[in-house]
Amino acid sequence: MKILVIINSTHRQNTMKIAEAMAEAAPITITDVENADKYNVRDYDIVGFGSGIYAGKFSGRIVKLIDKYLEDLKNVFLFSTSGTGKSKYNDSLVAYLNENCKNVLGSFACKGLCKWFIFALVGGIGKGHPDTDDFDAAQKFIEQVLEKYKSTNL
Numbered sequence: 001m002k003i004l005v006i007i008n009s010t011h012r013q014n015t016m017k018i019a020e021a022m023a024e025a026a027p028i029t030i031t032d033v034e035n036a037d038k039y040n041v042r043d044y045d046i047v048g049f050g051s052g053i054y055a056g057k058f059s060g061r062i063v064k065l066i067d068k069y070l071e072d073l074k075n076v077f078l079f080s081t082s083g084t085g086k087s088k089y090n091d092s093l094v095a096y097l098n099e100n101c102k103n104v105l106g107s108f109a110c111k112g113l114c115k116w117f118i119f120a121l122v123g124g125i126g127k128g129h130p131d132t133d134d135f136d137a138a139q140k141f142i143e144q145v146l147e148k149y150k151s152t153n154l
């Protein structure tokens with residue numbers, strides 16, 4: 001079982017922290033978007049894409065990579081961190097992957113501290129996150145991803 005996780009975590013490394021928590025519970029190799037081309041997604045059973053949310057969306061660099069690798073992706077999952085922690089930020093990419101017949105193994109979202117611009121005036125949003133509960137939830141999530149992989153790749 002080999003899992004590659006490609007992340008964009010440029011604001012405060014919040015998404016990287018979630019990826020690292022997942023990697024404590026599963027055989028995950030983490031790469032940032034800049035170095036993703038050093039890996040061949042076809043060598044991995046599962047590919048995860050994680051991003052901070054910027055102006056309501058996943059990083060455009062992640063979206064471009066999903067398109068670039070689309071043909072070679074089979075089993076995928078998505079995760080994000082954002083000031084509000086809303087899972088709806090993942091929904092359009094989940095739908096896109098489903099439309100392209102990918103086996104979407106799960107979608108995870110949690111809060112991540114944001115002190116950008118106007119949010120700094122109120123001391124930031126997503127304060128104190130990601131925290132230990134978020135890391136625990138991320139680890140439970142990746143365990144469910146593995147279970148779904150096993151049950152859908154018999």
Ligand SMILES: Cc1cc2nc3c(=O)[nH]c(=O)nc-3n(C[C@H](O)[C@H](O)[C@H](O)COP(=O)(O)O)c2cc1C
Pocket residue numbers: 008009010011012013014015016051052053054055056057081082083084085086111112113114115116126
């Ligand atoms: C330019 C910018 C735009 C953001 N837009 C949103 C947003 O639309 N909704 C939200 O909930 N959080 C927003 N955030 C907060 C980030 O999504 C949050 O801090 C996230 O954890 C950053 O992830 P990272 O540290 O991995 O880059 C924004 C942050 C920045 C810097």
